[in-house]
Amino acid sequence: MAKRHLSLKDLATELNISISTVSRALKNHPDISPEITRKVQDLALLRNYVPNPLAMGLLKQETKMIGVIVPDLVTHFYSSIIAGIEEYAKSQGYFILLASSYENLQKEIESVSNLLKARVDGMIVCVSKETNRFDHFLQLIENEIPLVFFDRVCLSELVPCVVVDNKEAVNQIISHFSQNGYKRIAFISGPSHLSISSSRIEGYLEGLKNNGLKFDPELLRSGNMGTEETIQIIEELLSLPNPPDAFFGINDMVIFTVMKELKKLRIKIPDEIGLVGFADEFHATFSSLELTTITHPTHEIGVKAAELFFIKKENPGYAETVVLQTQLVIRESSSRN
Amino acid sequence: MAKRHLSLKDLATELNISISTVSRALKNHPDISPEITRKVQDLALLRNYVPNPLAMGLLKQETKMIGVIVPDLVTHFYSSIIAGIEEYAKSQGYFILLASSYENLQKEIESVSNLLKARVDGMIVCVSKETNRFDHFLQLIENEIPLVFFDRVCLSELVPCVVVDNKEAVNQIISHFSQNGYKRIAFISGPSHLSISSSRIEGYLEGLKNNGLKFDPELLRSGNMGTEETIQIIEELLSLPNPPDAFFGINDMVIFTVMKELKKLRIKIPDEIGLVGFADEFHATFSSLELTTITHPTHEIGVKAAELFFIKKENPGYAETVVLQTQLVIRESSSRN
DNA sequence: TTCTTCACCGCAAAGCTTTGCAATAAGAGA
DNA sequence: TCTCTTATTGCAAAGCTTTGCGGTGAAGAA
Known part of the structure; x- marks a missing residue:
């Protein structure tokens, strides 16, 4: 009313x-x-x-709203990035219109379309795990609607991106494992079309080489990050004639699943098997064993993405990729010295 | 551009x-x-x-946007409720404009003002822990701007609310503790002006009586939900001449803090002390001991709040309070039979 | 042949703000 | 007293959509 x-x-x-x-x-x-x-x-x-912002918007042809699309709304990783984006956007007098792709390509496409209907001035996006086509983003680019990707990125020649130094991060993981005497390091990666998968696989191969470890293709697995498939992969890895003595994953959730499975099997962590996560979810320190993981500067990722957005808005050709550093936080799950 | x-x-x-x-x-x-x-x-x-929604909005005097204010963006509880709100809102062709009060009254007031500037058609709010004044909401009510509260509510004679049956939930906790032989049950509550505090305290007193337990005022504490103050309270409770043998808290975080402190002191859970949380944060099952807690129908809370919003929008006088049921999920932290 | 009646289509206003340009008035200079 | 500035203020258009009402032409009726 x-x-x-x-x-x-x-x-x-x-x-x-x-x-x-x-x-x-x-x-x-x-x-x-x-x-x-x-x-x-x-x-x-x-x-x-x-x-009245409607009248202003009509006149100035802008809504002062940024559409933000994330794979989900409920993990700390994204929530925290969103908080960063929101903070910077607010400082510029902008609002955020939030949408979740629920890791689903169709929903992502739909979200782009919805945000477009709402006439957002541009979008900041982390693509879903299913995203292997980019028409919906190319459409934005053609219409010169500012777009920024973060974490999981694509089209980086056209679009500014904020990522972390995945190769370096994985290198640190491998070195850390190696220093703790782990030799057969399994990597449960994500869908191969995702940028975070490919860059971490690069780091994996490089890290093995740097630490004089042999690459065994059986230990490198691509999952869909779902719990079921992850359990399947864990079982296969454990039943290998020469099973791994260390696991790290594309994210913390995957490794929490490993933790649960190993607990069921009464396999001792970190003595028998070492674990390292990726992203430092909020609850990493509440878990039965505190999880070694790669912390991301989530808030900073958000702020940076927002910054790039405003640069892009003024410079249509701009397409820098900003790389932020992560940190290996060593906790119980991988320390057996 | x-x-x-x-x-x-x-x-x-x-x-x-x-x-x-x-x-x-x-x-x-x-x-x-x-x-x-x-x-x-x-x-x-x-x-x-x-x-063009701007032109339509100008004409129809509505933006099809709902402002949502939550105490924080990063806990699963709120994220999940937001997802519920968003889902229902989307089905009605509405967008959500998200704001966080960061548990701060000033920021909450500011958010209301900002959302008003953005000309949202109404708001759905969970008040901050500091909120003990309501002028900013009364202003909305005077201007007949639809408003709905959820979880932490106020002004319920004027505003539709969605809450859970806190009294019943706490009753269940007490009975459960009692059945497991715990007798001195401490409750670390939140700020006393919060609706969730007062209703749970009611349930606490009632539950004690129902189970033939004596109420000891020393075991009922109101904290600000912050980690520091919580630790302080825990220490005081444990150094009581007759310390508690069970804790439950205003939320899971408080109880996770208890869990950490008890772990430091090598006090055995659930043998020596039993723990029950409130809200069933995402990571309750990943904790060193799986946490008994009260699960909330978070998604449903969000959907219901959105439903009430649309009812309120059409009926200015509407002010029903919908009560949803929770469930006690019994896990390791309180089962010592 | 002339009037009536549809079937179709366009004008214009409203909703709100910004801004170039026109207009008005007063004051100043001649 | 008359013309020219200068200082103030208002008109109107643009940005986009919806919708009441008026208008046009053709076909049918008388």
Whole structure:
């Protein structure tokens, strides 16, 4: 229902002057006499006038809203990035319109379309795990609608991206495992079309080489990050004639699943098998064994993504990829010295 | 920068007809001839025309946006509720504008003001832990802007609310503790002005009575839910001449803190002390000991809140309080039989 | 042949703000 | 007293959509 909001016209009528005079008075335009300016501003304050963003938007052709699409809304990783985006956006007078792809390509496409209908000024996106086509993003690019990717990225020649140094992170994991005497390191990766999968696999191969470990293709697995498939993979890995003595995963969830499975089998962590996660979910320190993991500067990722958004908005050609550093946080799950 | 979006005018010009004809043709108005209707619809589809929500909003005096304010964005409890709200809102063609109060009254007031500036059609709110004044909400009510509260509520004579049956939930906790032989049950509650605190305290007193347990005021504590203060309270409780043998808290976080502290002191859970949380955070099952807790139908809370919003929007006087049921999920932290 | 009646389509206003330009008035200079 | 500035203020258009109402032409009726 909601009563009509106060407009310039209301103020103008009350003061018996024209709308344009009110408009100018409110922004201290020199053309307007001091008394009128004062009277208008006083009344506006009293009545708590706020300009109508719809009218402004129509005029300026912008909504001051950024669409943000994430794979899910409920993990700390994304929530925290969103908080970062929101913070920076707010400082620029922008709002965020949030959408979740639920890790589903169709829903992602739908979200892009919905946000477009809402006339967001642009989007900041982390693609879903299923995203292997990019038409929906190319459409944005063609229409010169600012777009920024973070974490899971694509089209990086056209779009500014914020990522972490995945290769280096994995290198650190391998070195850490190696220093703790683990030799057969399994990597449960994600879908191969995802940037985070491929870059971490690179790091995996490099890290093995750097630490004088042999690459065994059987220990490198690509899953869909789902619990069921992950359990399947764990079972297969454990029943290998020469099973792994260490696991790390594309994210913490995968490794928590490993932890649960190993607990069921009464396999000792970190003595028999070492574990390292990826992302440092909020609850990593509450788990039965505190999890070694790669912390991400999530808040900073969000802020940076928002920053890039505003740069992109002013420079259509801009397409830098910003790489942020992670940190290996060593906890119980991998320390057996 | 973004190119200008396609408008009715563009279609009209291309077809050499008037804007109003295009507008009517798009909605199959009987006044428009079949051929023109077809031509217009074909072109609209081809060019991917979407109506401009700013213009519509200006005309209809509504933005189809709901402001949602939560204490934080990063706990699973709120994220999941938000997902529920978003789902229902989307089904009604509405978007969500998200804001966090960060558990801070000033930020909450600011958020209300910001959302108002953005001209949301109404708001769905869970108040911050500091919220003990309600002027900012009364202002909305006066202006007949639809408002719904959930979980932590207030002004329930004026505003529709969605809550859980806190009294019953706490009753269940007490009975469960009692059945497991715990006798001195401490409750670390939240700020006393919060609805969830007072209703759970009611349940606490009732539950004790129902189970023939004596109420000891020393075991009922109100904290600010912060880790530091919680630790302080735990220490005080444990150094009591007759310390508690069971804890439950206003939320899971508080109890996770207890769990950590007890672990440090090498106190055995659940043998020496039993623990029960509240809310069933995502990671309750990953903790060193799986946590007994009260699960909330979070998604349903969100959906219901959104439903009430749309009812309220059509019925200014509406102010029902919907009570949803929780469930006690018994896990390791409190089972010592 | 002339009037009536549909069938169709376009004009214009409303919703709100900004801003270029026109207009008015007063004051100053001649 | 008359013309020219200068200082203020208002008009109107643009941005986009919806919708009441008026308008046009053709076909049917008398």
